[in-house]
Structures are given as structure tokens and as C-alpha cells.
Amino acid sequence: MKHIVMYSGGIGSWAAAKRVVQRYGKENVILLFTDTLIEDEDLYRFLDETAAEMGCEFVRIADGRTPWEVFRDVRFIGNSRVAPCSHKLKQEVSRKWIEEHFKPDECVIYLGIDWTEAHRIAAPKKNWLPYRVEFPMAEEPYVTKEEMLAELEAIGIRRPRLYEMGFAHNNCGGFCVRAGQGHFANLLNKMPERFAEHEAKEEEMRQFLGKDVSILKRTVKGEKQTYTLRQLREDIERDQQIDMFDIGGCGCFVNYDTEEATE
Numbered sequence: 001m002k003h004i005v006m007y008s009g010g011i012g013s014w015a016a017a018k019r020v021v022q023r024y025g026k027e028n029v030i031l032l033f034t035d036t037l038i039e040d041e042d043l044y045r046f047l048d049e050t051a052a053e054m055g056c057e058f059v060r061i062a063d064g065r066t067p068w069e070v071f072r073d074v075r076f077i078g079n080s081r082v083a084p085c086s087h088k089l090k091q092e093v094s095r096k097w098i099e100e101h102f103k104p105d106e107c108v109i110y111l112g113i114d115w116t117e118a119h120r121i122a123a124p125k126k127n128w129l130p131y132r133v134e135f136p137m138a139e140e141p142y143v144t145k146e147e148m149l150a151e152l153e154a155i156g157i158r159r160p161r162l163y164e165m166g167f168a169h170n171n172c173g174g175f176c177v178r179a180g181q182g183h184f185a186n187l188l189n190k191m192p193e194r195f196a197e198h199e200a201k202e203e204e205m206r207q208f209l210g211k212d213v214s215i216l217k218r219t220v221k222g223e224k225q226t227y228t229l230r231q232l233r234e235d236i237e238r239d240q241q242i243d244m245f246d247i248g249g250c251g252c253f254v255n256y257d258t259e260e261a262t263e
Ligand code: SF4
Pocket: 036, 067, 078, 083, 085, 086, 089, 090, 171, 172, 175, 176, 177, 178, 250, 251, 252
């Protein structure tokens, strides 16, 4: 029986992997990393150091496209409700790899969802059937993300730098189409060049589709409107109020789109 941890670079998946290794032994554990090709450079340092410390097999897989390349192919920009990038680059790629290597009774899959996110457990359990999925960090002893980061540092490994920069997750280099205004404001503040690249990509897609579409939305006088990264940046530069509490979150392995990506 192999124990396969979806190893995204997030602190939750690291803490889950530690528990799985402790329970089943490092020789029975695989850390499975699906690369979106726009990951933060420090994520690879974190993956290398933690995989070496745990001593288990580390497998990197990738579709070969970036999220923006997926959006172009499906002619749709991802947003908080529909994110074809997570479907194509994470869920499909990992499913294919697991099906090619293991039958459902030969492995168990583990996700880093913790006890504060228990409401997110049902969807992956259902979507991975007939494979079995478990959530070690949703079990006792309950620990917070900060405690997980402290535990990491206690064994001499630096936390992924995106956490230090105030990001809620360590995926896609601080970018995420599921994230909100507050998250992108942080990206603009901490990594303006990276923000500029995504702003340009969004504009390129708008031109390509010939449509008024955007990752973010805003509500003006009770009406939902598109809100481009360029508009967000300009509002921030003009000191206009934006919704800093709209953080949103990535959940590549826990959010399953219920709507189709249509133009
Ligand atoms: S982290 Fe966000 S942008 Fe990246 S693949 Fe997942 S949903 Fe898409």
C-alpha cells in the first residue's frame, strides 16, 4: 500500500506528509508535486529541503502549460468560481499519474486540508472515488498554520518566503485566479513586477477574446462588474478604497468547478 501526499508546497501538505511518514514509514510514502510552471522560486527550495529531510520518494509531474496557457486554450479567464487551471494543471494531471501507477486498493491519497477547513473535505472525497482520500491535519492533535510553520523552522528549514510576504498560500508564485482584491493588492505591493506580468497577461487575454472579462469582479451600486488587474492597480495608486478583506483562496485540490468554463 502506497501513501501518496499531494505535495503542493503549502505548509498544510508538509504537516500532513510528516504525519503520514510517522504513521507508515518513509519507504511507503510518495510526495506528489504538480508543477504549474509559475511557482515561486523559493517553493522549489522548500520542496527539496523538506523531501530530503523526510527521506521519501518525491515525484514532480506537470501538464506543461501555465495557467495563462490553459486560459488561452479553453478561451476563458479563470475566476473565483471557475478555475480551469486547477482542473487541467493539478486535478487531471495528478489523477492521470495515480491511475497509471496504482489501482484504488493499492494506495491512499492525502490532502493538507486542516481542521479549520473541515467543510472542504466532502468534495475531494467524492471526486477521487474510487480512490480513498484522507486528511491528517483535520485530525487531532489540532494545530494552526502558524504552529506548523514554527515546527518547520524548529527542524531548521526556512518557511516558504510567500508566507513571510503575507500570502495565504504558496501556490502559483503568489498569483491565483481564485484569490480576491486583498490578495492581489498584496502581490502588487510585494512583487510589483510579477503583478505587472499578470496584468499584461490579463489584458492580452481580453484582446484575444475580444471581450470585457477579468479575473476579479467588483460590485458597484449593487451591480457586479468586471474589475481588471489594471483597474485594481490604478485604484490602489490613486488611494481609492479597495476590498482588502477579499482575500479568497486557492484550493486546487479541494475546489471542483460546478460550472463550465464558457466565454
Ligand atoms: S493556485 Fe490558483 S491560479 Fe494556480 S492553478 Fe490553482 S486555482 Fe489556478
